[in-house]
Amino acid sequence: MTFKTVSKLALITLGTIAASAASAETIKVGIAAEPYPPFASPNSAGEWEGWEVEMIGAICTAAELDCEVTPVAWDGIIPSLNGKQIDVIMASMSITEDRLKVIDFSDRYYDTPTVIMADASLDFEPTPEGMAGKILGVQASTVHQAYAQVHFPDAEIRVYQTQDEANQDLASGRIDATQADSIALDTFLQTDAGAACCKIVGAVAGDTDILGLGVGAGLRKGDDGLKAALNAGIAKVLEDGTYDEITARFFTSSIY
DSSP states (O other), X not given: OEEEEEOSSSEEEEEEOSOOOTTOOEEEEEEESSOBTTTBEEOTTSOEESHHHHHHHHHHHHTTOEEEEEEEOGGXXXXXXXXXXXXXXXXXXXXXXXXXXXXXXXXXXXXXXXEEEEETTOOOOSSHHHHTTOEEEEEXXXXXXXXXXXXXXXXXXXXXXXXXXXXXXXXXXXXXXEEEEHHHHHHHHTSHHHHHHEEEEEEOOOXXXXXXXXXXXXXXXXXXXXXHXXXXXXXXXXXXXXXXXXXXXXOSSOOO
């Protein structure tokens, strides 16, 4: 079984993970084309790497699937799935009621808090009252945009195509705060720019209808065979220690 990533112009082979069965069908695994460290981002050679990229490889190996990682623009990733340009989404996509209306999901493979990162000079609570009058940056077509629009009605919401753009505007003083996954924002805080400008002010109040029930692999409705295979792969990497082994290389604690 092989595990490959695909650039916009060419296939980039990450390496052989196991012997590929000649008759195996290649499963195109869609990830967001926009960098989202430490989960998935291209290195200097253009190869995709990160926790989620490695976990895709491990899950596909455990599920005995021949997988090919295919970057797709985030705002078109569900249409690409339903249009059969890709076969599954593994791009830090939260399992939400709205998404379950149009696609199916595997079991979750990680779950982390949603937090607000702000200019270090500001002190406020991540509540509707605390966010009133603040300029909040969020990534387009994410649960964070949906949450902010519902729960922070008195904040000015600015929408960005990538989380990195929101982070950079926060560092430059163009916005007061941004909302995203805690791990993604912690990664930014570990950079020189992040450490110099910003801090986490706290986690937002839970709203599972919007924020979802963790991150799972998105599938087309009715693709029950692939769903069963991925669920089996997720269960196996959790059971045999592979999940913890990969996670330990990126994080100091479990994100499951």
